[in-house]
Amino acid sequence: MGADAEVFIFDYETYTREVAPTFRQILLTDQVPEWLYPVVEKRNIELRYGRPTDISRHCTYFDKAFSWVGPYDGADTYEFDWKQRACRSIECAERGHCPFHVNQPPERIAELLWLYEAAVSMKCLGSSQFVGRSMVVTRYWQSLSDMGVTRKHPLVDLLVHLGKRGFVIGYQWGFGYEGINGWLDPRETGELAHRLGELPLPEYDPSFDAMKRFNKPNPVAELYERFGSTAYVCPGFSFEALSLSFVRTVATIAATQNKGILWGNDVMGADFYLKRFYDDATT
Numbered sequence: 001m002g003a004d005a006e007v008f009i010f011d012y013e014t015y016t017r018e019v020a021p022t023f024r025q026i027l028l029t030d031q032v033p034e035w036l037y038p039v040v041e042k043r044n045i046e047l048r049y050g051r052p053t054d055i056s057r058h059c060t061y062f063d064k065a066f067s068w069v070g071p072y073d074g075a076d077t078y079e080f081d082w083k084q085r086a087c088r089s090i091e092c093a094e095r096g097h098c099p100f101h102v103n104q105p106p107e108r109i110a111e112l113l114w115l116y117e118a119a120v121s122m123k124c125l126g127s128s129q130f131v132g133r134s135m136v137v138t139r140y141w142q143s144l145s146d147m148g149v150t151r152k153h154p155l156v157d158l159l160v161h162l163g164k165r166g167f168v169i170g171y172q173w174g175f176g177y178e179g180i181n182g183w184l185d186p187r188e189t190g191e192l193a194h195r196l197g198e199l200p201l202p203e204y205d206p207s208f209d210a211m212k213r214f215n216k217p218n219p220v221a222e223l224y225e226r227f228g229s230t231a232y233v234c235p236g237f238s239f240e241a242l243s244l245s246f247v248r249t250v251a252t253i254a255a256t257q258n259k260g261i262l263w264g265n266d267v268m269g270a271d272f273y274l275k276r277f278y279d280d281a282t283t
Contacts, residue, residue, distance in 0.1 A: 003178045003266035005135035007250045009126035012185045012260035019119050020065045023169075026112070027053040027099070039118045039273050045111045051097040058094045061087040061168065066116075067183075068167040072160045080177075082106040085168055100168060116169050117180055118273035125262065125270075129211050129250050130232070131243045134265070136177050137163030143240040147199050155195040158188055162247075162263050183262040190255040196248035201241055202234045206252045214242060 022033055030047045032040055040047065055064075062068050079085050086102035086109075087095070095101045099108040132139065137159045141151070149155055162182045170180030184192060204210045214232045234242040247261075254261050 002134040004130055005132050005177070005181075005263065005265045006128040006267065007131055007247050008128040008262045008264060008267070009250065009254045009257065010183050010260040010262035011124040011126065012183070015120065015124045015183075015260075016065050019123050022119060023066065023112075023116060024055050024064070026115075027055050032115075035122070036115070036119055039115060039122075042274055043111075043114065043118075045115055047111070047115075053094050053098045055094075055098075058092055059087075059098075059100075060092070061089065061100065066169045067161075067165045072157070072164060079167070080171060080173055082109065082173070085171065087168075110173065113169060113172060113179070114273075117172070117267060118270075120180060120262070121267060121273060122270040125264075125267070126259070127208055127250075127253075128264075129208060129246045130215075131246050131263075132239070134177055135243065136181065136265075137263070140240055140244055143238060143244065144199075149199070155192070158184065158192045158195070159247075161188070162192070162261065177265045179265060180267060181263040181265060183260055184251075185260045186255065186258050189251050189260045192261075193248055193251035193255050196244065196251065199244075199248075201245040201248060202237050204245075204249075206249050208253075211246055211249055 022036065026032055026047060029052065032047065039045070060069065083102060083106075086104075086106075087098070087100050088102050089095055092098070092101070095103065098104065099112060140159065141156075144153075144156065162184050165182030165184075166180040167182075170182065172179035202214075204213075214234055216231060216233055232239065232242055232246075234245075237245075251261050
């Protein structure tokens with residue numbers, strides 16, 4: 001069990017211009033655009049929510065970009081239980097039929113979350129870097145504390161959003177922190193790169209090729225469960241410090257492209273979401 005955590009270059013402009021409006025429209029009409037229909041067809045997704053849900057007009061649980069509004073508490077836990085993530089509003093006009101509300105059957109939301117992850121992957125994700133097995137941003141807290149970074153530092157706030165902005169629509173259902181944990185917009189990404197650049201982390205050229213050079217054959221068998229048959233190692237630094245340097249580097253690259261970054265655990269490439277659940281000779 002577990003999941004590979006990666007930080008992706010994230011096309012935030014396309015996300016806010018195309019993907020987020022698509023899902024607001026799906027909730028209103030049960031209709032998907034042509035570019036997303038192959039996923040619905042091949043994964044046998046049924047989008048029948050009955051009454052229209054006008055998220056843009058009524059929702060205060062997340063914003064128009066589906067960013068969870070919080071409260072952010074340091075992202076101490078990853079909640080995979082939908083009842084812990086669902087909206088509990090007793091005032092929202094849509095609560096009687098909105099699939100995000102706790103009163104609705106959880107199976108109504110499962111396929112929508114899958115479709116959301118597929119859409120983001122297809123439209124918004126660029127190159128990525130592995131940052132740890134079943135890794136979440138809270139694993140950095142001790143290393144940051146050792147570097148003198150307190151929990152009230154703006155850097156921690158940025159990492160919390162990167163790790164928990166997808167709390168409602170991004171997290172999936174597994175036990176390995178699967179799904180889109182969160183994201184940062186281009187401005188936040190540039191700030192994160194700058195603040196991480198001030199810390200005593202491994203230094204190297206800001207490129208994906210440079211990060212790959214830290215991936216070595218794993219010489220210690222007991223590390224297999226955490227890192228697989230290879231391990232990312234940097235003499236003189238903990239894995240957490242090296243991983244945090246990878247976040248810095250991806251953020252640096254993204255900022256030069258006016259892009260954001262996204263943290264995903266077992267978020268796959270676009271082709272994965274176009275496969276059937278069970279491959280057969282006709283697939």
